[in-house]
Amino acid sequence: MDRSRARHVRMLASLTAAALATALLGGCSDSGSGSSATKATTQAAAARKDASDVQSDYQRVIKDVLPSVVQIDAADSLGSGIVFDDKGHIVTNAHVVGEEKAFKVTAATGEQALTAKLVSSYPEQDLAVIKLDEPPSGLKAAKFGDSSKVEVGQLVLAMGSPLGLSSSVTQGIVSATGRTVSEGRAGGGTGATIGNMVQTSAAINPGNSGGALVNMDSEVVGIPTLAATDPEMGDSAAPGIGFAIPASMVKTIADQIVKDGKVTDSGRAALGITGRTVLGGDDYRAAGVAVVDVVSGGAADKAGIKAGDIITKLGDTTITTITSLSEALAADQPGQQVQVGYSRDGSGKTAEVTLGEM
Template sequence: MSRSHPSRTRFSLAGAAALCAVVLAATGCSSDPDSGAVGSATDTRAPGAPAAAASSGGDGLQSAYQNAVSNVLPSVVQITTSSDLGSGVVFDDKGDIVTNAHVVGKATTFRVSLATGGKTLDATLVSAFPANDLAVIRLASPPDDLKPAVFADSGEVAVGQIVLAMGNPLGLSSSVTQGIVSATGRTVSESQGDSGDGTGATIPDMVQTSAAINPGNSGGALVNLDNQVIGIPTLAATDPQLGSGAAPGIGFAIPSSTVKRIAGQIIDNGKVTDSGRAALGVTVRGVVDRDFQPAGAAIVSVTRNGAAAKAGLRPGDVITKLGNARITTVQSLTDALAALKPGRKVRVEYGRDGTGKATEVTLGSLQGAA
């Protein structure tokens, strides 16, 4: 596990590999206009049934839980690689399954077990987008009764909403835990870990939940009582006083609107063409001052025709401020960009040959590799 400052809360990826993350900010949860259901999935529940049942007392709430489990759990799968295990959610009836990038890791072939049983199925990687810790794999021979999940508009997720986490924690297939939405709009940063099997991603707009998230839950489903997936569980907290011990009730899920946008582009294009996330179009490294204190993000290379190049930034420049955010490290630059959107104009302050300079940059879009 990578080291973290003792005063910081630590988090672990909810896949089999234990890594760290830090909650960086709480901002308003962004809404995605693409809020329709995915694939050919349909919600078989009578309109308003769970909500009405939940209001009728304990028996009604139990029926709502059971209804959500029976409707959504068949869409949650177990994904196994040669060295890891995690979860996934059936995205469409063509055999596409969305999961976390850290679940697939460096693997390109997988074994998939359906919650409904039967023989394990072969799958291959379509593409991964580590910047949002998402990936899509595809079944070689999808069964006729494959059931895609219904993905909600995560812009409508509310604090206090009852949710269920479905996945394969610790290899216990098709497990379900329950809790509430504790917060929305969290920006969380993953560590890559000593073994390099994490993504190191800074992910905005995450849903915080009290539903138990454990190793193996990564890539599964966070579900509301309307039988809809509102997020993909990805991170779980660990108590800094207990080392790697769990801090119950603090987990994070990538919001469903982000999942739909990223997975949809991977399926349609083989890569992410519009992440909805801001980028400068630079590769950077951290630098220190004469007192060996973090002093900025030095540009190593500039993407041709990218946002930085168009603004006149070049290799060797040291970025010290982006908008209102002071930049001292590579991570602080990543954090600042995570809070911004493509197309926004921001002032960038930087040093060049010992002289302070500034320019206005129109931010580009973070892209995925082909």
């Protein structure tokens, strides 16, 4: 073979090797693209499965709990309730029952309305118990969970009859715990100050009151009671900010009403006074709570606080209004010792007070 032909053969060999290398590299690239596509497909399938699992969980919880949620019709209000036991006791909000003594109750199963009567109402915690006159067979009591185990971020469902739409369900998360909230009296509210409430993003609308806030274990963790309002929007409801009375408090109060016909141990701290907000300074701003009356033998009386004194501090909390005093007390416990700051005849004083019970 002459030199020219040899160089030509070597050149072809080199070109063939280069082409082969390119093909091999191209094959690697194609393989990677295929792998990415497969991975994306796998991830999409996993996402669909996760969504399907969540949907199945929602449907399971709704099937478990909704039969225990009822609609309550009073003369001037419409709300929801939860079947408390198989004897026909139903727990709801005090503002749902109002001043009424008799009610019509419709189960989520859509059966004919049943009649019920008030057992007792406890407006201080906005809770009440009514009882069906003739409990139907197979009445399913709800399962109440431990509200101390409720955590921010947990998925929850709110079940009730918002705007009269019975057996409605909304979903959200637990947005916060340990909230102290004061109700207004407008629209039939009790004016109660309630501690340790569960805040949720699940929609709470008129008619949801007294219904069930439920976790994914089909346990009632609270009773939806009110939605936050936005003063800048004419006190219209603030979307996604609702509050529920914790299940542990619901059970404590309902158990007493079922057993004794009334609340015998509220678990709520009290000073044992009647007070009113006072204004002070040139700007006439709220400046404390004037003691109008003192319960004889109560916590304030034992500590030497008298009518005419102006309470300005409870523990580390500055007190400016009767609402702020109620909210501070809602965070405390009966028997707890707190320092109360007050003024008498313009002189500042303090007293160590052992809180009583509401």
